[in-house]
Structures are given as C-alpha cells and as structure tokens.
Amino acid sequence: MGEPVRDASSSESIDQRRRLVDLYDASMPEVYGYLSSRCGSATVAEDLTSETFLAAADAVRRGVVPDLTVAWLIGVARHKLVDHWRRRERDDRLLTAVESQPVPDDDPWEVHLDLLVAHRVLGQLGGHHRSALTLRYLDELPVRRVAECLGRTEGATEVLLVRARKAFRRIYDDLTGDPNPGDPTGGER
Amino acid sequence: MTTNDPFEALGFPPERQEPRARFARDLRSRLVAALDLDLDPPPAVDLPERKPTMTSTPDPAATIAVPYLTASDAAEALDWYAEAFGAVEEFRVVGDDGSIGHAQFLVGSARFMLSDEHPSIGVVSPTTLGGTGTAIHLTVADVDAIFARAVGAGATSLTEPEDQSHGSRHGTIVDPYGHRWMLSQDLEQFDVATYAEREDVADSEWSVEISGISGGERVTAADRPGTGGGIWAGVFYDDALAGIRFLVDTFGFEEQIVVTADDDTTVVHSQLRWPEGGIVQAGTHDPDNEFTHPPGDQSLYVVTADPHAVWERCRAAGVAVVREPESPDYDPDGMGFAVRDPEGNIWSFGSYGVDA
Structure with a gap:
C-alpha cells in the first residue's frame, strides 16, 4: 500500500x-x-x-x-x-432534420396501448425519442427529472416529448393498422 | 398534458431479472478489482448455473474398462439382468419417447452401461446384428447358482458349468438380448506356469507361450509397486547391485524392486524411490545397450526438505565431496551439496527453494 x-x-x-x-x-x-x-x-x-x-x-x-x-x-x-x-x-442523420421541424400539435390520443406493440414501437424509435418516452413513462419520472437526465431544459424536454409521442403514434398506428393515422379523433368515429 | 394520457400505461418499475451466472461472476470480479478490494469470492450456492458437486473420490469401478451393452429393449433388459444376475440399477436416462439413452447397473462390484438401440449413431444390439463378437467374462461367487438362475430366466445355455484346468469353474450363456456371458467362479489362484504343465493342457493341440522378461523373475505391470508417476531417471554402474546398496544405505533411497538376469548380478531393471518423490532406475551398464551410459557420466539432482540429514550420512560413509554444503543466493534458508557415488556419478542434494 x-x-x-x-x-x-x-x-x-x-x-x-x-x-x-x-x-x-x-x-x-x-x-x-x-x-x-x-x-x-x-x-x-x-x-x-x-x-x-x-x-x-x-x-x-x-x-x-x-x-x-x-x-x-x-x-x-x-x-x-x-x-x-x-x-x-449519432449516426442518425434524421435527427437534425426532425429537430429543425416546427413543433407539431400535441393532439389528444384516445387509445388503449397494447403493451407488446408499444415496446416494439419504442425499439423502432430514434434514441432521443426512446430516451424521452422511457424516462417519462416507463420510469415515470416528472419532466423536470427527465430534463436533468437528458441534459436539456424543461422547455426543450416538453418539446422533445411532444415530438416523441407523435413519432410513437405514427409507428404504433402503422403497426396496428389504424386507417386514419394522425386523425385527432383516432378510432373514436 | 392530456388528463387521459395513454402513455401512462407504459409504467414499468424496475424488476429483478437474473442475468447469466457467468456474467454476474465476471462483473463481480471486475468490480472488486476496480474497488481495489481483496474479497472472498461470492458464495457459490447463489449461482443458478452451479451443478451439484460430484465427489472427487476416485471410483474404482470407473477406472477399469466398462462393458457398454445395447439391447433391443433396454428397459426390459434392465429387469432381466436384475432377475438373472441380481443387478443393482444405479440410474437410467429416459427420453421423452420412453427410450433409454443410458443406464448403469452393478453386478457385484462390476459396472455395466446399457442403452436402447440408436442405429443412426451406430448403436445396435446383437439382436439386430444377428450375433455378438464379444463375450463378458463375469467372476461370480457361485457359478452353478447364477447359471441356473440365468437359464431359468430365459438365457440359452452354451456350455454347462465345469471345472477348468486354469483353476476356475465356468459356464457360458447367451442372454435374451444376444449378449454372451462367461460366468466364472475361481477355484484356485491362477498361475500360468502351473497351467501350462497340467496334463490336459500339455497334451492338447494348444501350447502355452509365456511372455515376460528373461531371467528368473517374471514381472507383470500389476506386480510393480505404485510409483505415483513423474520422470524416472536412469543411472548405471558396472556393479549395479553394489550401486543400489549404496543408494539405499547411504543416500536413503527405498528399494521397490530389483530384477536381475540369469547371472544374478546383471540388473536389468530396478525402481528406487526417493521418499519425498521420484524414482531412479539403477541398472548395469551394458556397452551394447544404447539405453545405458558408462558409470560416472551422470549427474542427478534430488530435492529434499532435509539435505542436512543426507549430508550427515554421506560424511559418515566417507563419500567423495564435489561441492561442500552451501546456501544459494535464491534460497538463503536452504542448503545444497554434491557428492560422487562409488562409480563416479554426481548426486546433488538440496532443498532448492522448496518448502519443507
């Protein structure tokens, strides 16, 4: 010693x-x-x-x-x-493109998530979206803590979460065969 | 945030999940090293991969050749061997289809293995082959009783039990699965020389040729004392018997075996055991035998925890000293010395850094 x-x-x-x-x-x-x-x-x-x-x-x-x-x-x-x-x-060139797009509206989504499908969707998301959704929803962290983990401001994290939910919904609807992806009223009609 | 957020269904608190035991073990070692700790390994009983500890005690029945039988119906055969020979089943490995992939049983202290046929890997029974090329010679205590029991259980008698000139009484059967058994009961200790001289053997169309080394004593591998393996050094003398006496009396070797030729002086083989391990084969130098060297040509090193005791014996015997006792640099607490035996071979004795 x-x-x-x-x-x-x-x-x-x-x-x-x-x-x-x-x-x-x-x-x-x-x-x-x-x-x-x-x-x-x-x-x-x-x-x-x-x-x-x-x-x-x-x-x-x-x-x-x-x-x-x-x-x-x-x-x-x-x-x-x-x-x-x-x-x-880092290799995902889409990221910059996505980040530079205007923030989409955070439409209400009336759906009962099929957890198996949901986990498949998470696996197909980009890392930033997957991180945000995982921390926010699987780990059930408040937005403030998610922001800390991701090294972002709370505002930027809110925006990221909106984008992440949108991206998630697009793939989820694809996988479950929703005829009107993106329709605010979803399958409620 | 909407009040009814469907994403809330994703909530997933951390749940224990067992990783691979190997991974857990390796990472623990890395962690302990990264923390500069000197910890005992984790309690092994926690490892899910751990298999039941098998005994390390040698199993004598496993070190000899074990017959592996194949039967057209192994389960039935196991019952039959139990009934006919009093076989004791050790265990069986049964497939989902009910077939026996492997089973072991003992008849007395003799072990047997047995399985059903698996033709795809060449495992077929005598029934399929229409005969067998191998017989099992089984020594039993009462051949007449076993023989009668086996035949009563359905075996075919080939030869009834009869006293044989080689000192046993035996009979031969074929069991219902096609295996041929020579059931044999020892009546007297077998001796090949006695056997060869017996009238019915000497006068028969067969003659007995006895293998073995020349000279008075015939030695088989089984007669040789156990030595524990290792490297055996050869050392040679013109008067090997005197050399052996010196090695035993002065140095302290233990005589295990000495084999002489017909002249009773030429040593063709010997085993002298050093009490702390190792064997030397002292023999007579023979210029025509390339395996032997002229006396005085050899230099041997003997490791001993007590070189002082050997030194005292050498001094008392007035042995020629090549190097006086000294402590080497690498082993200040140890000691070593070198002497010549009566025919000039150099022997170095020392602790050589080996712990007592």
Whole structure:
C-alpha cells in the first residue's frame, strides 16, 4: 500500500467500497432487470450493467456518492441507458432534420396501448425519442427529472416529448393498422 | 398534458431479472478489482448455473474398462439382468419417447452401461446384428447358482458349468438380448506356469507361450509397486547391485524392486524411490545397450526438505565431496551439496527453494 493520496484508503472509504460489493450481491439483478426490460437485448443489458457498476465503483472511490442505494444505482443505470441511445443516434442523420421541424400539435390520443406493440414501437424509435418516452413513462419520472437526465431544459424536454409521442403514434398506428393515422379523433368515429 | 394520457400505461418499475451466472461472476470480479478490494469470492450456492458437486473420490469401478451393452429393449433388459444376475440399477436416462439413452447397473462390484438401440449413431444390439463378437467374462461367487438362475430366466445355455484346468469353474450363456456371458467362479489362484504343465493342457493341440522378461523373475505391470508417476531417471554402474546398496544405505533411497538376469548380478531393471518423490532406475551398464551410459557420466539432482540429514550420512560413509554444503543466493534458508557415488556419478542434494 502506498501513501494515502486521497481518502480512498481511509477506513470509511473501504466501508463504502465493501458496501458497493454487498449492494452488487444483493441488487445486481434489479439493475440488470431495469436495463434489460428497457433496452430489449441481453447483450446490451450486460454491457450497460457493467458500465453502471464500474461507474459506481469510480464514484465510490472519488467519494462522490450521495446515497449508496439501489435507487441511486438505478439512476446511474438510467444515465447509461440514455448515453447508449445517444451514441446510437449519432449516426442518425434524421435527427437534425426532425429537430429543425416546427413543433407539431400535441393532439389528444384516445387509445388503449397494447403493451407488446408499444415496446416494439419504442425499439423502432430514434434514441432521443426512446430516451424521452422511457424516462417519462416507463420510469415515470416528472419532466423536470427527465430534463436533468437528458441534459436539456424543461422547455426543450416538453418539446422533445411532444415530438416523441407523435413519432410513437405514427409507428404504433402503422403497426396496428389504424386507417386514419394522425386523425385527432383516432378510432373514436 | 392530456388528463387521459395513454402513455401512462407504459409504467414499468424496475424488476429483478437474473442475468447469466457467468456474467454476474465476471462483473463481480471486475468490480472488486476496480474497488481495489481483496474479497472472498461470492458464495457459490447463489449461482443458478452451479451443478451439484460430484465427489472427487476416485471410483474404482470407473477406472477399469466398462462393458457398454445395447439391447433391443433396454428397459426390459434392465429387469432381466436384475432377475438373472441380481443387478443393482444405479440410474437410467429416459427420453421423452420412453427410450433409454443410458443406464448403469452393478453386478457385484462390476459396472455395466446399457442403452436402447440408436442405429443412426451406430448403436445396435446383437439382436439386430444377428450375433455378438464379444463375450463378458463375469467372476461370480457361485457359478452353478447364477447359471441356473440365468437359464431359468430365459438365457440359452452354451456350455454347462465345469471345472477348468486354469483353476476356475465356468459356464457360458447367451442372454435374451444376444449378449454372451462367461460366468466364472475361481477355484484356485491362477498361475500360468502351473497351467501350462497340467496334463490336459500339455497334451492338447494348444501350447502355452509365456511372455515376460528373461531371467528368473517374471514381472507383470500389476506386480510393480505404485510409483505415483513423474520422470524416472536412469543411472548405471558396472556393479549395479553394489550401486543400489549404496543408494539405499547411504543416500536413503527405498528399494521397490530389483530384477536381475540369469547371472544374478546383471540388473536389468530396478525402481528406487526417493521418499519425498521420484524414482531412479539403477541398472548395469551394458556397452551394447544404447539405453545405458558408462558409470560416472551422470549427474542427478534430488530435492529434499532435509539435505542436512543426507549430508550427515554421506560424511559418515566417507563419500567423495564435489561441492561442500552451501546456501544459494535464491534460497538463503536452504542448503545444497554434491557428492560422487562409488562409480563416479554426481548426486546433488538440496532443498532448492522448496518448502519443507
């Protein structure tokens, strides 16, 4: 052991580090389950779970963990998920085009979502839309928290959510064979 | 936000989901390393992939050749072997279609394997083949009783039990699945020389040819003492018997076996065991035998936790010293020395950094 250059070698830090391993033993399946159910791929879920825990280890060593709990780990996992989708959408040239279009009206949509179809639709969305909808609706975060996770203002996040819902609805209607996609009254006629 | 937001149906709180055990294990190791911790591995019982621990105790029945039988109806055959031979079933592996992919049973201490026919992979029974090229020689305690039981259960008698000149009483049957069994009961200890001299053998159209090394003593692999494997060094002497006496008395080798030729002085084979492991084969140097070397040509190293004890014995015997005892740099607590045996071969003894 060398000189204690930072508090990483203090007994308090060792306690924290041991607690992270304990947390891993107790709760890793929860983090993995969170990621796996959202990204729909075991391989990606494994990668993101690894990233999550290694980032957690780094945070513990730097002494910047506010609260070493499963909830905090899920928060880290959420960021990893968003990062993952963001990486994937870098190649997506459509993004800039979509972003520059005027904000569509957020039409009311009277529909009972078929969850199986809904998850397929999420998988077909661009990363930015998928992130926004996942955080807002699967994770049930308030818009303020979604904005934090995505590094956007609340206003920009609201706009993104409107676009994301629109994009979602377009694909969902396609998949379910709605004869009048985009019709504000949907199947209510 | 609309009051009736259909997207609210998507709510999905985090749910536990078990990842692959291998992944969980690997990531845990990475995590422990990233945290600079020195932790015990996780309790293995939590791993879903873990298989029941199998015993590591060697199973004597598994180290010998095991007959693997095929039967036209394996389930029926298992019943038959139980009835006829008192077979004890160990387990069976049954397919969805009811066929037996594998089964094991014991007759006494002899193990057998058995399956149904699987012609696509060449597994066919004597019934299908119309005969068998192999017989199973089974030693039993009471051949007449077993023989009668087997025939009573439906086996075909080929030869009734009869005393044989090789010292056993045996009879042969073919079981209902086409397998030929030589049921044999030992009456006396078999000895091939005695057997060859027996009148009915000596006078028959058959003669017995006994294999084995020349010289008085005939040694089979089974007669040789266990050695534990490893590399065996050869060392040679003009007077090998004297050399062996020296190696045993002075150095402390243990004599396992010494085989001499007809002249009773030429050592054709020996095994001298070093108590802490290793074998040397001391033998007589023979200029015409390329496997032997002239005495004095050899240099051997012996690892021992107590080189001092060997040194004391060498000093007491007045052995020629090549190198006085010293502690090498790499092993300051250890010691080593080198001496010559009576015919000049160099022997180095030392702890060589090996823990006692």
